[in-house]
Amino acid sequence: MTASPTPTTAEELRGAGLRVTAARVALLETVRAGDHLGVEAIASGVRDRVGHISLQAVYEALHALTAAGLVRRIEPAGHPARYEGRVGDNHHHLVCRSCGAVVDVDCAVGDAPCLTASDDRGFAIDEAEVVYWGTCPDCSTGRSS
Numbered sequence: 457m458t459a460s461p462t463p464t465t466a467e468e469l470r471g472a473g474l475r476v477t478a479a480r481v482a483l484l485e486t487v488r489a490g491d492h493l494g495v496e497a498i499a500s501g502v503r504d505r506v507g508h509i510s511l512q513a514v515y516e517a518l519h520a521l522t523a524a525g526l527v528r529r530i531e532p533a534g535h536p537a538r539y540e541g542r543v544g545d546n547h548h549h550l551v552c553r554s555c556g557a558v559v560d561v562d563c564a565v566g567d568a569p570c571l572t573a574s575d576d577r578g579f580a581i582d583e584a585e586v587v588y589w590g591t592c593p594d595c596s597t598g599r600s601s
C-alpha cells in the first residue's frame with residue numbers, strides 16, 4: 457500500500473462536512489500547533505493568521521470543529537475549557553491544581569474505553585476520560601524554594 461498524501465487542513469474540514477472558511481482553517485491550525493489552549497489564546501493565534509475575528513466567531517468555529525470531531529474539548533473541573541487537536545485516541549490528562557497546566561498522558565491500557573467500569577449499569581461504554589490532579593514540577597519547585 458502506498459501512503460496517501462496528507463490532506464490539507466481545508467480538505468480535512470471539507471471531509472468532516474464543514475464549510476471551509478479562513479477562520480476555521482486558522483483555528484484548526486492554531487489548536488493543533490498549541491498545547492491545550494484556552495479560548496483567549498486560540499483567538500489571538502487565529503488573529504495572528506487571518507486578522508481580526510470576534511471572540512463570538514471563535515466560539516462558533518470551535519463549536520463546529522468540536523462537534524465534527526476535529527478538535528477535542530477538555531474541561532477540568534474549576535478551570536476554563538481547553539482545546540486540542542489530538543483526537544480519537546482516548547488519551548488522558550494531568551492537570552496542575554496550582555497553575556492549571558494540562559499535560560497529555562497516553563492511555564496505559566489500550567484502546568478506548570481503556571478502563572472498565574466496575575458496573576456498567578447496562579451502558580455501552582465507548583470512552584473513559586481520566587483527569588489526574590496534582591502539582592506540576594514548576595509549581596512544586598516554586599513552592600519549596
Ligand SMILES: [Zn+2]
Binds near residue numbers: 591593595596
Ligand atoms: Zn503548576
Ligand SMILES: [Zn+2]
Binds near residue numbers: 540549559561
Ligand atoms: Zn490532550
